[in-house]
Amino acid sequence: MSEHSDHPGRFDSPESRKRVRQVLYALCTVSVIAEIFVKRYVDHPWEALPGFYAIYGFIACVALVLLATELRKVVMRGEDYYDDH
Amino acid sequence: MITEAPFVVFFVAAALAAVTRGHLRGAIMVAAPVIGAFNLYNLPADTNVQIPLMDLTLELTRIDKLSLLFGYLFHLAAFLGIIFALHVRDTTEQVAGLLYAGSALGAVFAGDLITLFVFWELLAVTSVFLILARGTERAYRASMRYMVIQVLSGVILMAGAIIHYHVTGSIAFEYVGLQPLDSGLAGLASWLLLLAMGIKSCFPLLHNWLTDAYPEASPTGTVFLSAFTTKVAVYSLARAFPGTELLIYVGATMAMFPIFFAVIENDLRRVLAYSLINQVGFMVCGIGIGTAMALNGAISHAFNDVVFKGLLFMTMGAVLYRTGKMNGSDLGGLYKTMPKTTVFCIVGAASISAFPLFSGFVSKSMVMTAALEENYPTVWLALLFASAGVFHHAGIKIPYFAFFAHDSGLRPKEAPPNMLLAMGLAAAICIFNGAYPWVLYSMMPFPVEYEPYTAAHVLTQVQLLFFSALAFAWLQLTGRYPPELPSINIDAEWLYRKLLPGLGRWTAAWGALLRDGALRLGRAASGEVYKLITRHGGPEGTLARTRPSGYMALWMTVLLSVFLVLSFLE
Numbered sequence A: 001m002s003e004h005s006d007h008p009g010r011f012d013s014p015e016s017r018k019r020v021r022q023v024l025y026a027l028c029t030v031s032v033i034a035e036i037f038v039k040r041y042v043d044h045p046w047e048a049l050p051g052f053y054a055i056y057g058f059i060a061c062v063a064l065v066l067l068a069t070e071l072r073k074v075v076m077r078g079e080d081y082y083d084d085h
Numbered sequence B: 001m002i003t004e005a006p007f008v009v010f011f012v013a014a015a016l017a018a019v020t021r022g023h024l025r026g027a028i029m030v031a032a033p034v035i036g037a038f039n040l041y042n043l044p045a046d047t048n049v050q051i052p053l054m055d056l057t058l059e060l061t062r063i064d065k066l067s068l069l070f071g072y073l074f075h076l077a078a079f080l081g082i083i084f085a086l087h088v089r090d091t092t093e094q095v096a097g098l099l100y101a102g103s104a105l106g107a108v109f110a111g112d113l114i115t116l117f118v119f120w121e122l123l124a125v126t127s128v129f130l131i132l133a134r135g136t137e138r139a140y141r142a143s144m145r146y147m148v149i150q151v152l153s154g155v156i157l158m159a160g161a162i163i164h165y166h167v168t169g170s171i172a173f174e175y176v177g178l179q180p181l182d183s184g185l186a187g188l189a190s191w192l193l194l195l196a197m198g199i200k201s202c203f204p205l206l207h208n209w210l211t212d213a214y215p216e217a218s219p220t221g222t223v224f225l226s227a228f229t230t231k232v233a234v235y236s237l238a239r240a241f242p243g244t245e246l247l248i249y250v251g252a253t254m255a256m257f258p259i260f261f262a263v264i265e266n267d268l269r270r271v272l273a274y275s276l277i278n279q280v281g282f283m284v285c286g287i288g289i290g291t292a293m294a295l296n297g298a299i300s301h302a303f304n305d306v307v308f309k310g311l312l313f314m315t316m317g318a319v320l321y322r323t324g325k326m327n328g329s330d331l332g333g334l335y336k337t338m339p340k341t342t343v344f345c346i347v348g349a350a351s352i353s354a355f356p357l358f359s360g361f362v363s364k365s366m367v368m369t370a371a372l373e374e375n376y377p378t379v380w381l382a383l384l385f386a387s388a389g390v391f392h393h394a395g396i397k398i399p400y401f402a403f404f405a406h407d408s409g410l411r412p413k414e415a416p417p418n419m420l421l422a423m424g425l426a427a428a429i430c431i432f433n434g435a436y437p438w439v440l441y442s443m444m445p446f447p448v449e450y451e452p453y454t455a456a457h458v459l460t461q462v463q464l465l466f467f468s469a470l471a472f473a474w475l476q477l478t479g480r481y482p483p484e485l486p487s488i489n490i491d492a493e494w495l496y497r498k499l500l501p502g503l504g505r506w507t508a509a510w511g512a513l514l515r516d517g518a519l520r521l522g523r524a525a526s527g528e529v530y531k532l533i534t535r536h537g538g539p540e541g542t543l544a545r546t547r548p549s550g551y552m553a554l555w556m557t558v559l560l561s562v563f564l565v566l567s568f569l570e
Helices: A014-037 A052-075 B006-019 B022-042 B065-084 B091-108 B113-132 B137-168 B185-200 B208-216 B221-240 B245-264 B268-289 B292-323 B339-352 B359-373 B377-403 B417-435 B438-442 B455-477 B494-537 B549-569
Strands: B048-053 B056-062
Touching: A014 A052, A014 B455, A052 B245, A052 B377, A052 B455, B006 B022, B006 B091, B022 B065, B022 B091, B056 B113, B065 B091, B065 B221, B065 B292, B065 B417, B091 B113, B091 B221, B113 B137, B113 B221, B137 B185, B137 B208, B185 B221, B208 B221, B208 B268, B221 B268, B221 B292, B245 B268, B245 B377, B268 B292, B268 B359, B268 B377, B292 B339, B292 B359, B292 B377, B292 B417, B292 B438, B339 B359, B339 B377, B339 B417, B359 B377, B359 B417, B359 B455, B377 B455, B417 B438
Parallel strands: none
Antiparallel strands: B048 B056
């Protein structure tokens, strides 16, 4: 991926990165389909919604990152912020 | 069989380490936690070492299931940390490390508040040297801020203990429970004790000492630091404040807010420091719920956290040791030359993210299940959010930006053998406790009836994690993920690192201005008065003027003439 690379590593080529992503997509799909076959014990009504954990996990992470990006606008400073008195 | 109070073994080892060097010192250091654990194992269950102090009795060693679990945990943490630091040739750091571990043991076996206070302060004083060992100006400044806050926490603890003694007549370190503030001295004592423990366990807004100081410590020092101070605080909360409802919300907040900072933080050890607070949040929440399941969850999570957080700090310590860099923006692609460290980092990441078969899975979910069972659905949602967030910043971000991401061009050597051994042992414990949790469960203070490996639990957790990873992939692909930038983020510490010094400077500046003004005004006023006096009374003044005597005769004549005229008028 980089001009520094003296020997390309296993995870450097765009193809291998794509393969990693494809494995992830497959795992996501399987985990959602598997829900049909697993009897769920439910503590909370929301848990009974199909794919609740999948949707919540995805939304939580996107919300986390987007909010953190907004937070950065407020709190980010230069590395020497506390040094210059 | 001669047995000793657990901290004694470490203090003696520290004294021996101070006067030896080389391999002998290394052997003493490795032997300390091994002998210590053996000593602890042989301590009779009714051990009660008491020392009279004036009319009080100090209880140096109190053995029960709770203190024993933390006791073994600290021996394990010290053992791993010492092996990881075996290559270090710094007397101060090594001796301080042993004293620090000993102080933590002293604190968890303390049966009274005075003994607790003594070890509480010793924890602060000994750990400072692990930060100073980095040898940089930044580390020095951070260590001083750290020390002030830690010692302050001890002083508050002491104040609470004295008032508590005044009210109850007992210094025993037992359940305190939060009393309402308006209930007089008893209320004040309980709030002071909670505040002292709250500072050490990083309650929101009191948390910055950790994210400030831990990332500035030496590569090996941070591994030690991450194990003891916060866990002593968690132990104290579990002993004094179980079932305190306030802690549920405090814990949920602690689990939530640090992950936002972790996502945008560049220093990877500071990312781990934020995630340490986030994990302690789960424990505090469990202590607040206070049921047997929740407390078991909190305590077993403390155990697992020491190992997997220690492992993650070790992998980052190895990277820092080999590359001298710790910012995500400077690292990347290290898997090529540090493959073993990479694998250990991924094991630590999987454990903290609570992947099935890794240690976090069997402990974190106990707290969350307890939250639902005790009818705190909002808290449960918050913890679920925090779980997804942990995977995001500690599970993916740490290994990704250090070992993968863009190739930084760095080609460091693999970590030294002692570091690899320590990381390997920690990784093995993470997997063992995850795959076979019954040993850990058997050590819990309450009987456990929890079955972590149900098909439903495994599946829902896997869904949560896979889709969090999917979110990361999507955000990266679409360029929405905040890039690693050389920067720092201001947090609550801004109050005492910027606002307070700023206010000080502002006050000083205005003070100087006022002083100058007053001086000038004073000088001007006194000048005017002086001038007035000299004009009239000075050598050239009106009163000192000399006049010719003829002048006098003339005026006398005028005066007498006036008299004469006046006498005619009568």
